[in-house]
Amino acid sequence: MRALLSGYYGKGNGGDEALLATLLQMLPSNVTPVVLSGNPEETHNRYGLEAYERMAFPSLIKALRSCDALIWGGGSLIQDATSAISPFYYGGMMSVAQKMGLKTVAWAQGIGPLHRRVTRWLARQTFAGCTRVSVRDRASASLLSDWQIPHILAPDPVWALQSKPVETYHGTSLQHGTSLQKDLSAPRVAVTLRSHPQLTPTRLSHLTRALVDFQKATQTFIVLLPFQKAQDLSIAQAMQSSLKDVSQILCLEEPQLLKGVFRGIEMAIGMRLHSLIMAASEGCRCFALSYDPKVNLLMEDLDMPGWHLANLPDDPNIISKTWIEHYANGDPLSSEKIQFLVDGALIHREVLHQALNH
Known part of the structure; x- marks a missing residue:
């Protein structure tokens, strides 16, 4: 099975990259991940995975057609507080995937804030069509309960991310290889x-x-x-x-x-x-x-x-x-x-x- 992973990946945000790393850590072993990224080359180099430009529509459709599932991967993706476009990007992609017959998983979502009526409607329609939904906070769970959409509530996945000790830091201020x-x-x-x-x-x-x-x-x-x-x-x-x-x-x-x-x-x-x-x-x-x-x-x-x-x-x-x-x-x-x-x-x-x- 091939699964397309979609989130705010490849944008240099440590929290979103941690969600991607945790998602990869949690995927079933029989699933081949394909990632939509703001920096496909960097994502490919870090994880050795097939990666596509997240905002390039032709490659996005190509990636969807090559996959069996779409995982909407973690964080506050459906919200209109910092971006009015974000809910339409993610919601639209999920709707297309659902129409194409892919399994769709809304994974570890933090829903909202949703200030606009149209984004609330879009979010409700999109989540209702998902194969499975998990959320990371009580407010998101309450919203889905109001919409009568089945879901699982669990702590943010990054709690379970496997960490590595920082023994060396190859930055500009510390000497190479310094403890x-x-x-x-x-x-x-x-x-x-x-x-x-x-x-x-x-x-x-x-x-x-x-x-x-x-x-x-x-x-x-x-x-x-x-x-x-x-x-x-x-x-x-x-x-x-x-x-x-x-x-x-x-x-x-x-x-x-x-x-x-x-x-x-x-x-x-x-x-x-x-x-x-x-x-x-x-x-x-x-x-x-x-x-x-x-x-x-x-x-x-x-x-x-x-x-x-x-x-x-x-x-x-x-x-x-x-x-x-x-x-x-x-x-x-x-x-x-x-x-x-x-x-x-x-x-x-x-x-x-x-x-x-x-």
Whole structure:
């Protein structure tokens, strides 16, 4: 069986690449994956897979015709908050695949926000036609229940992604082959911010000042992790200019390494959903800076401390003192809770096996 995997792959986003890596890890062994990617050459080189340009209509149709199934692979693909086009792209492709007779699996979806009536209608029609549907959060499950569409709810699959230790970092700032753990002073705190309208220059300035004070108080080494270089690197560089000798920017492309870097981290401060999931799964204390309902849901589910960016304190001293308190007295998830979430995430693997082996 050949399965076409469709998501926001090949766009340099660490979270979406982690979803692809987890999907490949979970696919039944008898399934040959074919990937739609924003960078087919890079995807082919990384995984050794057949890959096609995701926005080239002729190659997309060619890929669909060559496959037996379409897997709509993970994350907030059906939403109209950041893109009005996204629901039509994914929904349209799924409708075409269904008309062509392919098995269609909506896998590990986070549905919404859906502000427009037409996108809600499209989403409902598309999910209703799927062979199997799995979602990663309660809000998405509630929406599907309202639409009377059968589905499975399970934790985000990235909880179950197999990580690799980061023994060397072949970046510009560390010497080739240098041991990451030896080169970067301990203890370490990771920071993952992303560009967003709610991360205003003023709020970024407050966060930077708070991080400088936090670092001085705790004597920690700050690891700045851009999850999507195009969006995050300039923010990391701006913060590092105030933390010159006590910080390092790490740009890790391979999802298993990106998750593995958190093994050597004491605490993570993150905006991006998958930075918090990866950190929590590796036993880090986490502090969230939310810009999206999906991050709010994670904070609720894990009782994770944090602020919505819109409610970020105006005083950097309050921010730094809150971080210092969490660093000193906060608890990571217990190993039992992590294992529970990993086991739960593996339900997404069962959904794939049920859909593709029957």
